[in-house]
Structure formats: structure tokens, C-alpha cells
Amino acid sequence: MIDAHLLRDLTPQVLGVLVRRGADFAAAEDAVQDALVEAVRRWDGEAPEDPKAWLVTVAWRRFLDARRAASARALREVAVRREPPGGPTEQADDTLLLLSRCCHPALSPASAVALTLRAVGGLTTAQIARAFLVPESTMAQRISRAKRTVAGERFERPGGVGAVLRVLYLMFDQGFIATPEPGDADLAAEAIRLTRQLLASVPGDPEAAGLLALMLLHHARRAARLDAAGDLVPLTHQDRSRWDTAMIAEGVDLLQAALALDRLGEYQVQAAIAALHDDAESAAATDWPQILEWYDELAGLAPDNPVVALNRAVAVGHVDGPLAGLRLVESLDPALPRREAVAAFLHERAGNREEAARRYAAAASAASSAAERAHLLKQAARLNGA
Structure with a gap:
């Protein structure tokens, strides 16, 4: 066969x-x-x-x-x-050339991901449509438009690696929060596979290695992310015996090799933060001071990134107290995804149960997945005594 x-x-x-x-x-x-x-x-x-x-x-x-x-x-x-x-x-190796074409800056992020999955990942249009939760006809039109957009471009040599890394990271992030049905495309696993191919094309690029390390360190926890009922399990409550230790070890090895090149980038820093979470024997043993130091590094590399600022506020809340973290959260755009959920978490740590319940409920209304919405509503109900 x-x-x-x-x-x-x-x-x-x-x-x-x-x-x-x-x-x-x-x-x-x-x-x-x-x-x-x-x-x-x-x-x-x-x-x-x-x-x-x-x-x-x-x-x-x-x-x-x-x-x-x-x-x-x-x-x-x-x-x-x-x-x-x-x-x-x-x-x-023409992988980078092909990825560069699929990740052309003229394409929207969603179109770049779809075209990458079709051309480099080899997925069918139907598989990609199910991953994006859109009709197959809609996805077919999106891919056709993306092909027309890049049709007149000449690709004598690969473009910048950075644009490719951003698309692969977006693909992984979208896939990580999803739960694919049997036979459907697993975007997170596909992003890891494609990032491995990319790293083989640019073996000396520390950010490519950093992104692969970041993906592996997160993916290693995926089996523990949902319970038997399909409900979301936050990191602090996950059964760490279900984490993939071999995948974590590979991620740490990749990260250490990348950091040794002394060309620090955002993906390497994010991988270092993920590694500290994975290294802790329990949530209580997490080295939050060191995580905060890495977030300070990340804030310097991406000073205008509100997601970095929000995640750093969580670290500040663990190191300097929840009220210090809340002051940072309240300075951020109210429309920022997960802002209300982080505020709820910090209010609960500060003992403000009623305000935390209100914030959890508000966060649920803006949740990006059914599992996340159900989890946030449960937190609100728990604090309301339901």
C-alpha cells in the first residue's frame, strides 16, 4: 500500500x-x-x-x-x-519559500492560515472549513481569493521568517483552544508540524526554535486542559501527571539552544515563561518572581502589546498582591479579550467575591469558546453561592 x-x-x-x-x-x-x-x-x-x-x-x-x-x-x-x-x-529546502508565499503581507491573517493549511499542510478545503467553523463553500472562496492575491507575486527567494512565524503562531493558538472531532484537522498539531519544517529550513533562527519550543510546552498540557465532561480545567487545577514530559523536555532543549544564541526574541521569552509553568511540581510551587522578570523582558520587546500587559498583570498580582495587579488591569482597554476574566481572578484573590462574580459573568458573555464560557459561568455561580 x-x-x-x-x-x-x-x-x-x-x-x-x-x-x-x-x-x-x-x-x-x-x-x-x-x-x-x-x-x-x-x-x-x-x-x-x-x-x-x-x-x-x-x-x-x-x-x-x-x-x-x-x-x-x-x-x-x-x-x-x-x-x-x-x-x-x-x-x-523550499518549505520557507512556500510558507513565505502563503503568508504574504497582502493576505489577512485568516486567509494566510487557510492558504498555508491548504498548500503546505495538504488539508482539504472541507477539513479547513470545519476547523474555522464556516461552510465549505465559504472557505473555498476564501482560499481562491488568497490564491488570486498572490498570483502575480514573484518568489525568487524566501521572504522574512517573521511573517511566517506570526501565521504559524496564530494557527497554533486557534487550534489549541479547540477540540477537534475525530477525522477533523487539528490545527495545533498541524502548526507544530509546519514549524518543524520551517526550523529545518532556517536551523540557526532562534525565534523559529523559540516558537516551536513554545508550542511544544503548551501542547504538552493539552490532555489535561479538559476534564472527562469536556469542561475547561484552568492551569492551576490541572492534573500534572497527564502532561507529556517528553514533549516538555524537547521544548526545554530547543529553548536552551535558542537562548544560547543570545538573540532574544518574543517567542523565546514566551517559551521561557511556559517552561517555568511546566517545571513547577504544583501551582503553589510556580516561580512567579522569575516569571515576572521574563514578562518585564517581554514588555520591553513588545511595549505596545496589550495582551502582554494583561498577562504581566497576572504575574504582578502573584508577586506584589492582587490589588497591584488590578491597578494594571484597570488601565487597559475594557474591550481587550480576557481582561474581565483576569480582573475577576484578581478580585477573588483580593477577597472581593461579589465583584469577582460580576466580572466572571461579564467575561463569560465575551468568551471565545463554549468551554471557556461554561467555565466562567461556573466560577460566577460558585461565588454567588449557587
Whole structure:
């Protein structure tokens, strides 16, 4: 039986080769799909010695055939620029090139994530639509618009890694708070897989390593995030024996290697904070003073980020007392997501049960998921004596 995992891993690599050779994104994707169909038909359960080279050769020929049918002149231009399709597969890793195209700054974050999942992740439009909780037709239109947006862009070389990291982080964050149904796409796991590919393309980039470490350190706790009834379990109450210690160890190793390069960035700092949470034997043993020091570093790197300011207020509340944390929270935009939930938590720590209950209820009305909403309403009911 043909190795589906091998084909999935090779698909973005082959697509990247065609894009780098000058193929239009949509045409390259069609050609790669044709090559995959041909592979399923001809490999007969056993891949050739160099399956990537085989796929590149077939896909490139399919692309040239399509171009020849459309315009002989365009084919001649491609032939002058590029070597014959039967030559050796390029050794350069094209993952970053392809990710750069999918994460083009002209695209909205949601469109960039969708296009990345389709082109690099190999997910179907239906899978992506379910992950975004939108109809398949809506997602198909979004992906088509994204392809048209980048269709005229030339990608001779990869763009900046930063834009790619932001899209992958957004993908992970969206997936982490979700609970995928069997057979649906797990965006968090997919973000980790793609970040691994990216890191292989830029092995000396400390922020790429920092982001992968951050993802792993959070993902290691995912099994304990919900209880048997599907209710949200906050970090302080999670069963830490359910955390994935191997994943935590990998994340810490990646983080230490990144920090040793002495080029500190936001993802490395966030990973350091996550590592301190993961390292604590219990919530009471959490090293909040050190976490606050890292938040001070993060505030210096991202001085205008309100989410950083909100999370730092929590750390201040643990180190200097809840009232000190509340003063910081009250200075932030009332519309900031999770602001009311953090205020409720700090009011409860300060002994203001009635105000905390009110804030928990207000936070529930703005919750981003059903699990979070149910958890916040339970907190409000608990303080109201229900």
C-alpha cells in the first residue's frame, strides 16, 4: 500500500520547487495534484528510489504541458529560465519559500492560515472549513481569493521568517483552544508540524526554535486542559501527571539552544515563561518572581502589546498582591479579550467575591469558546453561592 504520510510530507516540498522555478501558485498546485494521482497509479505500493525527484519531474512536465497548451511563448520563456525538468531535484529546502508565499503581507491573517493549511499542510478545503467553523463553500472562496492575491507575486527567494512565524503562531493558538472531532484537522498539531519544517529550513533562527519550543510546552498540557465532561480545567487545577514530559523536555532543549544564541526574541521569552509553568511540581510551587522578570523582558520587546500587559498583570498580582495587579488591569482597554476574566481572578484573590462574580459573568458573555464560557459561568455561580 502506498505510503500516504510520505506523499503528504513530499507535497509541499514539490510544490515549493515548482513555485521557485516560476510556476503560478494555482497552476503549480494543479500539477502537483496530477503527479500525486500518477504516483498512486504507478508506484503500486513501492516508491521509487528518489520519490521527490520523481514527483518533481512528473509535476513539472504536467505544468509545462498545461502552459504549452495555453501559450507556446510562455513555455519558451520558462525553458530559457529553467533547466530541463528531468534534471536532479534541487537540494535547497523550499518549505520557507512556500510558507513565505502563503503568508504574504497582502493576505489577512485568516486567509494566510487557510492558504498555508491548504498548500503546505495538504488539508482539504472541507477539513479547513470545519476547523474555522464556516461552510465549505465559504472557505473555498476564501482560499481562491488568497490564491488570486498572490498570483502575480514573484518568489525568487524566501521572504522574512517573521511573517511566517506570526501565521504559524496564530494557527497554533486557534487550534489549541479547540477540540477537534475525530477525522477533523487539528490545527495545533498541524502548526507544530509546519514549524518543524520551517526550523529545518532556517536551523540557526532562534525565534523559529523559540516558537516551536513554545508550542511544544503548551501542547504538552493539552490532555489535561479538559476534564472527562469536556469542561475547561484552568492551569492551576490541572492534573500534572497527564502532561507529556517528553514533549516538555524537547521544548526545554530547543529553548536552551535558542537562548544560547543570545538573540532574544518574543517567542523565546514566551517559551521561557511556559517552561517555568511546566517545571513547577504544583501551582503553589510556580516561580512567579522569575516569571515576572521574563514578562518585564517581554514588555520591553513588545511595549505596545496589550495582551502582554494583561498577562504581566497576572504575574504582578502573584508577586506584589492582587490589588497591584488590578491597578494594571484597570488601565487597559475594557474591550481587550480576557481582561474581565483576569480582573475577576484578581478580585477573588483580593477577597472581593461579589465583584469577582460580576466580572466572571461579564467575561463569560465575551468568551471565545463554549468551554471557556461554561467555565466562567461556573466560577460566577460558585461565588454567588449557587
